[in-house]
Amino acid sequence: MIAELGAFCLILAFVLSIAQIALSGAGANRPVLAGAGEGAAFGAMAMVGLAFAALIHAFVTSDFSVSNVAANSHTAKPLLYRVAGAWGNHEGSMVLWCLALTAFGSAIAAFGRDLPRDLKARTLAVQGALGVLFLGYTVFASNPLERIIAPPVEGASLNPLLQDPALAIHPPMLYLGYVGFSVVFSLAVAALIGGRIDAAWARWVRPWTLAAWSFLTVGITLGSFWAYYELGWGGWWFWDPVENASFMPWLMGAALLHSAVVTEKRGALPGWTLFLALAAFTFSMLGAFLVRSGVLTSVHAFAVDPTRGLLLLGILGLASGAGFALFAWRAPSLTPGGLFAPVSRESAIVVNNIVLTAAATAVLFGTLWPLICEALDLPTPSVGPPFFNLVFNPIMALGLLILPFGPMLAWKRGDALGAAQRLWIAALIAVGAGFLALMLVSPRKALASAGLALGFWLIAGAVVEITDRVRAFRVPMAETLRRLGGLPRGAWGSSLAHAGVGVFILGACFETSWKLELAEIMAPGRSVTLGGYELTLDKVGVVDGPNYLAERATLTVRKGGRTVCEALPERRFYPAGGQTTQEVAICYRGLDQVYVTLGERRALPNGDPGWLVRGYFNPWVQLIFIGPMLMALGGAISLSDRRLRLGVGRRSKEAAA
Amino acid sequence: MKRLLIALAALACIAAASDPSERLADPAQEARARALFKEVRCLICQNEAIDDSTADFAKDVRLVIREQIAAGRSDVQVKDFLTDRYGEYVLFRPSLSGANLALWTAPFLVLLIGGVLLMMRLRNRATPEALSPEEEAALARLTRTDDA
Numbered sequence: 028m029i030a031e032l033g034a035f036c037l038i039l040a041f042v043l044s045i046a047q048i049a050l051s052g053a054g055a056n057r058p059v060l061a062g063a064g065e066g067a068a069f070g071a072m073a074m075v076g077l078a079f080a081a082l083i084h085a086f087v088t089s090d091f092s093v094s095n096v097a098a099n100s101h102t103a104k105p106l107l108y109r110v111a112g113a114w115g116n117h118e119g120s121m122v123l124w125c126l127a128l129t130a131f132g133s134a135i136a137a138f139g140r141d142l143p144r145d146l147k148a149r150t151l152a153v154q155g156a157l158g159v160l161f162l163g164y165t166v167f168a169s170n171p172l173e174r175i176i177a178p179p180v181e182g183a184s185l186n187p188l189l190q191d192p193a194l195a196i197h198p199p200m201l202y203l204g205y206v207g208f209s210v211v212f213s214l215a216v217a218a219l220i221g222g223r224i225d226a227a228w229a230r231w232v233r234p235w236t237l238a239a240w241s242f243l244t245v246g247i248t249l250g251s252f253w254a255y256y257e258l259g260w261g262g263w264w265f266w267d268p269v270e271n272a273s274f275m276p277w278l279m280g281a282a283l284l285h286s287a288v289v290t291e292k293r294g295a296l297p298g299w300t301l302f303l304a305l306a307a308f309t310f311s312m313l314g315a316f317l318v319r320s321g322v323l324t325s326v327h328a329f330a331v332d333p334t335r336g337l338l339l340l341g342i343l344g345l346a347s348g349a350g351f352a353l354f355a356w357r358a359p360s361l362t363p364g365g366l367f368a369p370v371s372r373e374s375a376i377v378v379n380n381i382v383l384t385a386a387a388t389a390v391l392f393g394t395l396w397p398l399i400c401e402a403l404d405l406p407t408p409s410v411g412p413p414f415f416n417l418v419f420n421p422i423m424a425l426g427l428l429i430l431p432f433g434p435m436l437a438w439k440r441g442d443a444l445g446a447a448q449r450l451w452i453a454a455l456i457a458v459g460a461g462f463l464a465l466m467l468v469s470p471r472k473a474l475a476s477a478g479l480a481l482g483f484w485l486i487a488g489a490v491v492e493i494t495d496r497v498r499a500f501r502v503p504m505a506e507t508l509r510r511l512g513g514l515p516r517g518a519w520g521s522s523l524a525h526a527g528v529g530v531f532i533l534g535a536c537f538e539t540s541w542k543l544e545l546a547e548i549m550a551p552g553r554s555v556t557l558g559g560y561e562l563t564l565d566k567v568g569v570v571d572g573p574n575y576l577a578e579r580a581t582l583t584v585r586k587g588g589r590t591v592c593e594a595l596p597e598r599r600f601y602p603a604g605g606q607t608t609q610e611v612a613i614c615y616r617g618l619d620q621v622y623v624t625l626g627e628r629r630a631l632p633n634g635d636p637g638w639l640v641r642g643y644f645n646p647w648v649q650l651i652f653i654g655p656m657l658m659a660l661g662g663a664i665s666l667s668d669r670r671l672r673l674g675v676g677r678r679s680k681e682a683a684a
Numbered sequence: 685m686k687r688l689l690i691a692l693a694a695l696a697c698i699a700a701a702s703d704p705s706e707r708l709a710d711p712a713q714e715a716r717a718r719a720l721f722k723e724v725r726c727l728i729c730q731n732e733a734i735d736d737s738t739a740d741f742a743k744d745v746r747l748v749i750r751e752q753i754a755a756g757r758s759d760v761q762v763k764d765f766l767t768d769r770y771g772e773y774v775l776f777r778p779s780l781s782g783a784n785l786a787l788w789t790a791p792f793l794v795l796l797i798g799g800v801l802l803m804m805r806l807r808n809r810a811t812p813e814a815l816s817p818e819e820e821a822a823l824a825r826l827t828r829t830d831d832a
Contacts, residue, residue, distance in 0.1 A: 260736050267731050369806050381798030389791035396778070396787045405783045409725045411733070411776025418791050546704055639703070 030093050033081025034172040037122070040074035040129065041162040043067045047132070047155030054152075055145040055221075064151050065136035071158060072129035079126050082171050083113045092178035095119060095171050101184035101603045103574035111195035115186075117319055117335070118171035120198060124315065125161050127206035132158060135210060142231060149217035150210075157209050160342045168338050184603035187575065193253040201246030201273060205311040207239025208276060211283065212308035212350060215301050219353045224297040224361060229290035232304060234666055236287060239307075240280040241662030247273050248655040255652075259609040259624050261542070261643045263651055266415045271394040272314030275387050279307040282383040285376045293438055295365035295373055298358045299380070305354060309347035310387075316343050317394070368440040375433035375441075382426030389419045427481055427532070430525060431488025435495070453491045457484035468541060478536030485529025489522040520665030524658045531654025534618075537647035544644075548629050548637040558644035560621055561585040562594070567625070567638055575599040577610070580625045580638060584614050591616065596625040596640075618649045706746060713753050720749055720759060723776050724766060733776065 044067070051064030082095075086109045091097040099116045100109055108115075114123040132154040139147045165171070211232055218224050250273070255263040264270060283303040290300045320336020367373035393410040400407045431453060435446035461480025465471060494500070496518060497510035543558040554563040565581040577599040584592045594612035601608070614621040626639030708714040721735035726742040734742035745766075752762050766774050778784040 258736075262736065265731070363805070367806075374802070374806070377798075377802050381795060381802065384798065385791045385794040388794045392787050392790045396784075397773075400783065403783075406772050408772040408778035408784060409774070409776050410778055410787070411723070411725065411731075413723055413777035414787075417777075418788065422791055422795065548704060 029081050030085050030090065030172040030174065033078040033085075034170060036074040036078040036081070037125075037162065037166050037170075037172075040071045040078065040125070041159065041166050043071040043074060044129070044155045044158035044162055047071060048152050048159065051148045051155060052152035054148040058144065061144065061148040061151075064148060064155070068129070068132040068136045068151055068155065071155075071162075072126070072133040075122065075126045075129045075162070078172070079113070079122050082119055082122060083110055085172065086110060086113045089182065091180070091182050092174050094173050094175040097175060097179050097182050099184070100182040101574060102181065103603065104184065104190065105573050107192070107195060108190040111189075114198050115189050115194070118165075118169045120202075121161070121165045121169050122171050123198060123202050124206060125158070125165055127202045128154070128158055128161055128209055131206060131210045135213070139231075143223075143227070146214075146217055146221055146223070146228070146231075149220050150213045153213035153216045154209065157213065157346060160346060164335075164338055164342060168335055181603075184574070184601065187599065187601040187604065187606050187608045188257055191253055191257055193249050194257075197246055197249040197253060199246075200242050200249060204239050204241075204243025204246050204280075205273070205276060205314060207235060207242055208280060208304075208308040208311050210235040211239065211304045212346075215304035216350050216353060219301065219350075219357045222357065222360075224290075224301060226291050226294050229287045229297070229300060232300065233284070233287045233291060236280060236283050236304075236307070237662050237666045240277065240284055241659040241666070243273065243277050243280060244655050244659040244662065247277060248652055248659070252652050255648075256611045256613060256622075257608075259611055260641075261544075261622050261645055263538075263648075266393070266412045268394050269314075269318050271390050272310075272317045275390050275394075276307050276310040276314060278383050278387040278390065279303055279310050282380045282387075283307055285379050289373050289376050290364070293365035293367070293373060295363065295367065296377070297364055298361045301354060301358065301361075303380075305347060305350045309343070309350070312339075312343040312346060316340050366439070370436065370443045371441045372433060372436045372438050375429065375436055378429060379426060379433065382422060386419055386422050386426070389415065389422060393418070424478075424481060427485060427528065430485060430528070431492070434492045434521065434525070449495050450488060450491055453484060453487035456487040457481070470541075472540050475536050475540035478540075479533060482529045482531075482533035482536065485532065486526045487529075489526035489529065492525075493518070493522050516668040517665045520661040520663075520668065522661070523664060524661030527654045527657030527659075527661060529654070530650050530657055534647045534650025534652075534654060538645050538651060542643060542645045542648075544642070546626075546639065546641045548631060549640045550631055550635050550637045555640075555642070557621065557642045558646075559586060560591070560644065562621075562623065562640070562642055564638070564640060570597065572599065574603060575601045578625065578628075578638075580623075580640065582612070582623055582640070584621055584623075592621075594621070594623040596623045598625045598627070615649070618647045620645045620648050706743070706750065708750050708754055710754075713750075716759065717746075717750050717753050720753075720762060721746060723763075724749070725774050725776055727770060727774060 047064050047067035049064075050060050050067055054061030054064050084090075085093045085096050086100050087106065089096065089100060089102045089109070091100075095116060095118050096112075099119075100112045104112065113119045132151060135142075135147065135150055135154060139150070142150070214228070214232055214235070218228050247270075250270070251263045254265070255261060283300065283306075286296050286300045286303055289296050316336065316339040319339055365373070393414055396410050397407050431450055432443075432446050435449055436442070457480045460483040461476045464479045465473060465476040468476070493514070496514060497507045499507045502510075545555060545557050547553075547555050549555065549564040551564050551566050554561050556562070561584070563583045563585070565583055567578055567580045570577040570579045577597040579595055579597045582594040582596070583590055584594055592614040594614055596612040597610035599608050599610055600606075609624045609626075612623045614623075620643075622643040622645055624641045626641060629637050629639055631637040708717060718735065722733050724734045724745060726732045726734045726737040726739055726745075728741045729737045729739050732739075732742075734745050749762055749766075752765065757765075763775060772779065778787060780788060
């Protein structure tokens, strides 16, 4: 019964979204209708929320008469993964997508008090139209609560690789990011309809972009961390189509964040900002299509279904086609806005945007190229890491090299020499660090050392920016502290995010270039050495898990004779699905990690039982995950800036009155 | 325990590239083989290199590559051997020829076009930014008020 109510709620949400288009669309000039449209937006969110709750209920109670539950759950699964199972499959994840979409619609209604009334109503109408498309797809083509006539006694279980805490929260974060760009898309289409694109509009675009981009950053990082410790060979980024699908909107979102600043502060580049606003969500939808259609093989692809793929492609074509057609029609009438000199912050941000767009093009082409070749009957190549390393990395490196100059330049007309003078210390630190790495780290690697220099350049550049703003060492300490307190949070946020990029680069370069690995067949009592650590296999025992059986090895990790940690890698067998997985054991050693997995049982040459043990020493690997978290934190801090905080304008107006 | 062991044995899992039973004796040759493995696709897997995959196919291809390297064949020869057998799809690095040139150059073209557009915009608007006498006067007035 609850499942039927849930399915009914989804239909109600679909109908409410239709009402939202009509009411909000007609409400641009009629406040009463606009209010009703907002009500429809809240209602749609509530209905999808109820449907989602019904789905979770079905998973928690293991109601196998619901086909989705039967296919993806199991009574022996721990509660957390039964709940997370609700969005660990195609149908459920679409409900989560719709929930995020309607929630963002409600957020516009609730927090958009400062928006001009007509812009707000139109934005809600467009958001409603997106809701109709995705809810329609969910209701008619991918009902998550469909019953089966003969329910099985036991479910088929969720892929054990997906039974993981990081993966339980990875999709919600990712979807908040993906779908967060829908608000920006709706704002852009609404502005194109109304024909008014100004600084106030850009001011509205920024917080939503920041929020979506920060969520997306966290989501991608969690996914990457999951791959790192769950897939069992220590890789954290594979240039896999599904990863690329989330990376493209991230790159576009990053470009949009910056161009929206230019439009807000200087009134320049309105057309380009609009274009990016449309592109970010287009890439989000492209991601949804790529992951679900099965047109590309991927480690992550789930629920591969060509018919659904075609429908999602249709939605993508319809929504972004309409958006870009409107753009093509209206954009020529936009005034280019503010002037700026070749050396200015505007120019720096434009260069940033060109670089990010070129990088996104590399990812887009690399991801879709095999498809394009297949469609054109050309020999189909694989496009993998070697391509991206050769094309994406240098393009990004170019952009990152000039990044620290951007914040140092004034708007309109900057002083290149002055910026260089203030940044010389950062350059010195970077070159020094790179040189030290070249001399000290063995084996000697020039390119990786240059990469480290780039990382230090970004971090030092961010620090110089803050010290420069507070005039540290040039004015008395008290004055510096006063200025430090007075710095807008936006400045802290952007510096932190830029430093986060540097932190990530450090980790990525160091880990990729200087990680060590070993694989040995070990009998209990034997030891091996790995990058200064001694790993001793003490014993291998058997563990009875809630829904798996496992062999668990106990290894003692020593450094210089002193025990630093105990590693307990497992090799699990899940009878429900007949799958075997590896549970990695990780010893956290500052920024480094010792990463151990247990392989299969294998006889030693003398016939004694042994196990294949793999160990990796991953230096500085923590930075790979800390860096993006700093970026997301920077985004969150910027978002809390008084100048961006939602509704502040109105409250201060009231206070003044 | 017995159930577990039977299950594990039935899976007959083969470990990935660093497996001690597969390694070449010469470290330099082994390093070359490992570098090659990272560029070769495991054709029956979901987007994995044979370096990472535990599938039988990956193991077989690793074996072939190691044999060829041990027999003194160059990287290019090994790659040619693989593409002759399995087609271009087996290599993760698309060749720098034919239609693939579009793939390799597109991102740099975007960079170039972006750069040209920026230059054009900057040039079109390189109007003198000196202030007119009226503006100078207005500015002077404003700064005076500020100081006061």
